[in-house]
Amino acid sequence: MELTTVWFTLIAVLWIGYFTLEGFDFGVGMLLPVLARDDRERRMMINTIGPHWDGNEVWVLTAGGATFAAFPEWYATLFSGFYLPLLLILVALIVRNLAFEYRHQRPEPSWKARWDLAIIIGSFLPALLWGVAFANIVRGVPIDETKDFTGNLFTLLNPFGLLGGVVTLLLFLTHGAMFIALKTDGDIRHRARALSVQLGLGAALAAVVFLLWTQIDTGNVGSAIFFVLAALALVGGIVMARAGREGWGFIGTFAAIALAVAGLFVALFPDVMPSTTDSAFSLTTTNAAATHYTLKVMTVVAAIFTPIVLGYQAWTYWVFRKRISVHHIPEAELENAGR
Amino acid sequence: MDILDVARWQFGITTVYHFLFVPLTIGLTLLVAVMESFWLRTAKPEWLRLTKFFGKLLLINFALGLVTGIVQEFQFGMNWSDYSRFVGDIFGAPLAVEALLAFFLESTFLGLWIFGWDRLPRKLHASCMWLVHLGTLASAWFILAANSWMQHPVGYEYNPDTGRAELTDFWAVMTNKVQLVTFPHVVASAYMTSAAFILGISAWLYARKRFEQDREMYRMGIRMGASVALVAGLAVAITGDIQGKIMTDVQPMKMAAAEALYETDSDGCAPFSLFTIGTPDGKSEKWSLTVPCVLSFLAEGDTDASVEGINDLREQYQQEYGQDPGAAYYSPGDFTPYIPVTYWSFRFMIGLGFLVAGGAALVLWLTRKGRAPTARWFGPAVISLPVIAVLANSFGWIFTEMGRQPWAVFGLMTTAHGVSPGVSDLEAWISVIVLTLLYAVLAVIEVGLLVKYVKKGADPFTEPPDPTLRGGDEDQDRPMAFAY
Numbered sequence: 001m002e003l004t005t006v007w008f009t010l011i012a013v014l015w016i017g018y019f020t021l022e023g024f025d026f027g028v029g030m031l032l033p034v035l036a037r038d039d040r041e042r043r044m045m046i047n048t049i050g051p052h053w054d055g056n057e058v059w060v061l062t063a064g065g066a067t068f069a070a071f072p073e074w075y076a077t078l079f080s081g082f083y084l085p086l087l088l089i090l091v092a093l094i095v096r097n098l099a100f101e102y103r104h105q106r107p108e109p110s111w112k113a114r115w116d117l118a119i120i121i122g123s124f125l126p127a128l129l130w131g132v133a134f135a136n137i138v139r140g141v142p143i144d145e146t147k148d149f150t151g152n153l154f155t156l157l158n159p160f161g162l163l164g165g166v167v168t169l170l171l172f173l174t175h176g177a178m179f180i181a182l183k184t185d186g187d188i189r190h191r192a193r194a195l196s197v198q199l200g201l202g203a204a205l206a207a208v209v210f211l212l213w214t215q216i217d218t219g220n221v222g223s224a225i226f227f228v229l230a231a232l233a234l235v236g237g238i239v240m241a242r243a244g245r246e247g248w249g250f251i252g253t254f255a256a257i258a259l260a261v262a263g264l265f266v267a268l269f270p271d272v273m274p275s276t277t278d279s280a281f282s283l284t285t286t287n288a289a290a291t292h293y294t295l296k297v298m299t300v301v302a303a304i305f306t307p308i309v310l311g312y313q314a315w316t317y318w319v320f321r322k323r324i325s326v327h328h329i330p331e332a333e334l335e336n337a338g339r
Numbered sequence: 340m341d342i343l344d345v346a347r348w349q350f351g352i353t354t355v356y357h358f359l360f361v362p363l364t365i366g367l368t369l370l371v372a373v374m375e376s377f378w379l380r381t382a383k384p385e386w387l388r389l390t391k392f393f394g395k396l397l398l399i400n401f402a403l404g405l406v407t408g409i410v411q412e413f414q415f416g417m418n419w420s421d422y423s424r425f426v427g428d429i430f431g432a433p434l435a436v437e438a439l440l441a442f443f444l445e446s447t448f449l450g451l452w453i454f455g456w457d458r459l460p461r462k463l464h465a466s467c468m469w470l471v472h473l474g475t476l477a478s479a480w481f482i483l484a485a486n487s488w489m490q491h492p493v494g495y496e497y498n499p500d501t502g503r504a505e506l507t508d509f510w511a512v513m514t515n516k517v518q519l520v521t522f523p524h525v526v527a528s529a530y531m532t533s534a535a536f537i538l539g540i541s542a543w544l545y546a547r548k549r550f551e552q553d554r555e556m557y558r559m560g561i562r563m564g565a566s567v568a569l570v571a572g573l574a575v576a577i578t579g580d581i582q583g584k585i586m587t588d589v590q591p592m593k594m595a596a597a598e599a600l601y602e603t604d605s606d607g608c609a610p611f612s613l614f615t616i617g618t619p620d621g622k623s624e625k626w627s628l629t630v631p632c633v634l635s636f637l638a639e640g641d642t643d644a645s646v647e648g649i650n651d652l653r654e655q656y657q658q659e660y661g662q663d664p665g666a667a668y669y670s671p672g673d674f675t676p677y678i679p680v681t682y683w684s685f686r687f688m689i690g691l692g693f694l695v696a697g698g699a700a701l702v703l704w705l706t707r708k709g710r711a712p713t714a715r716w717f718g719p720a721v722i723s724l725p726v727i728a729v730l731a732n733s734f735g736w737i738f739t740e741m742g743r744q745p746w747a748v749f750g751l752m753t754t755a756h757g758v759s760p761g762v763s764d765l766e767a768w769i770s771v772i773v774l775t776l777l778y779a780v781l782a783v784i785e786v787g788l789l790v791k792y793v794k795k796g797a798d799p800f801t802e803p804p805d806p807t808l809r810g811g812d813e814d815q816d817r818p819m820a821f822a823y
Contacts, residue, residue, distance in 0.1 A: 065435035072427020079416025
């Protein structure tokens with residue numbers, strides 16, 4: 001296999017890691033006002049993702065870095081072209097991350113309410129905008145002969161792009177509800193499970209339309225297989241959640257997101273950013289790539305360290321595998337905050 | 340202002356802001372790990388209290404360092420897409436490796452450390468913080484390798500077909516001579532800054548009547564902070580000195596600009612300027628107060644050496660770079676940085692750095708052999724040391740980056756050629772305004788939290804649960820040792 005193909009695949013894997021992991025913590029953040037009935041329950045929800053959200057987010061930083069290194073032209077066109085959506089995502093991630101760290105630092109309800117809002121909006125915007133961005137990457141955007149994006153914000157807000165945003169939004173909401181059902185105990189667990197089924201049906205509907213549209217527009221045999229598997233996984237997850245099998249439900253949404261993203265990358269290949277201006281201007285795995293030497297060096301590093309990273313990140317999920325219920329949340333949080 | 344200026348201001352603001360937090364993260368992860376290990380070794384409750392106290396301040400600070408770091412990775416592509424296209428083959432690799440090796444390590448093990456007090460055996464818990472520190476060092480290594488390449492490009496070849504610089508030797512990039520001295524300089528200054536942070540806060544709490552019963556503990560913080568700050572300060576000075584000599588070698592203009600030395604001193608014994616007033620455009624000198632021969636020593640290690648001046652270097656650079664018809668990434672021009680900025684930032688960096696090391700030495704003297712400083716100025720004066728250290732760091736970066744101008748990559752691409760051609764003025768303005776306002780608000784919140792927790796002092800000692808002694812079912816139901 002060509003090294004450019006290897007790196008295209010690796011970047012797909014990094015995005016899959018990002019969407020499957022941070023997907024559920026976006027979901028948890030957005031469901032904060034829906035599922036939690038009081039501050040204790042809100043804290044419980046936040047604590048289910050407490051040890052993980054930061055590690056989950058590194059997947060996108062690695063995806064960005066890997067794109068810069070392996071496909072510098074792709075990185076340059078994408079990041080300068082999708083300027084305002086990326087700025088919004090940055091602002092959202094900034095306030096959201098700080099909210100997790102700062103929310104518990106003061107007892108005043110107004111302080112907490114403000115950070116709760118930061119978590120909700122900071123989870124909602126990226127959940128929506130990453131979908132818009134990805135749909136536009138797959139569909140193609142106006143790119144000129146110097147490889148620069150020539151559209152603007154409104155170019156990206158087309159029906160297909162917006163539908164992509166709705167799909168990631170609903171998928172992450174479902175994924176988050178599944179995660180809460182899996183990681184908590186008590187009343188909220190059942191509420192989360194019931195909600196995951198409802199949200200899942202909405203997500204399935206939107207996803208099927210979007211994936212069909214993608215398949216008709218740019219799909220191939222490979223992407224069709226992935227999309228069908230993704231739909232099956234999502235339906236299976238919903239059925240399992242309905243039957244009270246939270247673990248399988250979560251695996252279902254996890255697999256659905258992974259397979260759908262994989263399918264989008266298969267549909268994209270061998271382009272990395274097709275041009276709607278003229279297909280001759282499309283960025284591809286070859287014309288956007290770094291040199292063979294750079295890819296070789298990066299391949300060695302990735303081959304050694306990716307398994308190590310996967311190992312210790314999986315281990316943290318094992319360490320914090322226990323379900324959390326309300327009585328696990330320390331009451332006198334201010335005194336406990338120093339621990 | 341055109342888009343180039345806006346993008347430069349954004350890069351300057353976001354980078355200086357980001358680097359307010361980075362040195363504290365690098366150094367505090369080490370010092371908190373040391374404190375926790377001291378606790379495990381000595382079983383003195385004070386070490387655990389200090390671990391948790393400074394651990395908490397570390398987390399407040401780490402959060403901002405992390406989120407502002409995301410902006411850094413994105414904005415190369417957002418505002419500097421032509422730069423990214425030109426250098427991506429070389430510059431992208433260290434960034435990707437940094438994320439894979441360092442960011443995962445830091446974030447994962449910091450999460451384990453925060454939430455793991457009742458989940459992990461004690462030694463493993465302390466190891467988590469050591470691993471976070473290792474992550475910060477790896478991060479510093481790779482990002483400084485990328486920056487050093489901009490200062491002194493090595494291990495590459497310019498490919499006229501692709502119109503970009505291409506990597507030929509990754510090892511050469513990793514062992515760039517600028518990198519080999521920049522890394523220890525930056526890490527030592529991070530240690531100095533963090534030690535000054537611990538020293539300053541401990542001294543302030545030590546001097547408060549309210550915490551009289553904890554004096555012994557804060558004294559431990561003072562002694563630890565002052566010792567590390569002094570040793571690290573010396574390391575900063577030594578590495579900085581070597582750095583100056585290498586800089587004179589690879590970027591002579593930067594050294595001349597640091598000194599506002601306009602004319603080459605061909606008979607040797609170039610003077611070090613203590614105070615220079617130049618014309619406002621920074622193009623010539625009006626008056627200056629100087630110490631003879633010191634610059635020759637700083638630049639070349641020999642008081643008799645000749646140091647090249649700005650005017651000669653400008654001519655040399657114009658000869659070398661100004662008449663290349665094939666040059667796509669720079670235009671004939673001045674090739675001179677803005678002298679007032681380089682001149683003053685260089686002085687503030689050195690002066691403030693020495694102030695911190697000197698302050699640490701003074702505190703060590705005042706607290707020698709069990710002595711207790713009682714002067715009223717002690718607390719307020721010493722707590723200013725971390726602020727001074729942070730400023731010294733900022734001036735260091737302002738100097739080294741502004742001193743490289745007009746180049747983005749020295750000798751290869753000017754900053755003006757790196758800016759994104761597709762980004763509109765409006766977009767650039769929106770982002771610089773949004774980010775600056777957001778950063779300002781966050782600074783107020785962060786300082787507020789730091790002040791709140793510093794005023795509160797260290798929490799009383801409570802034995803953390805030891806999961807290796809795990810009991811039966813009631814253990815499973817106990818509240819988490821730490822929860823958001």
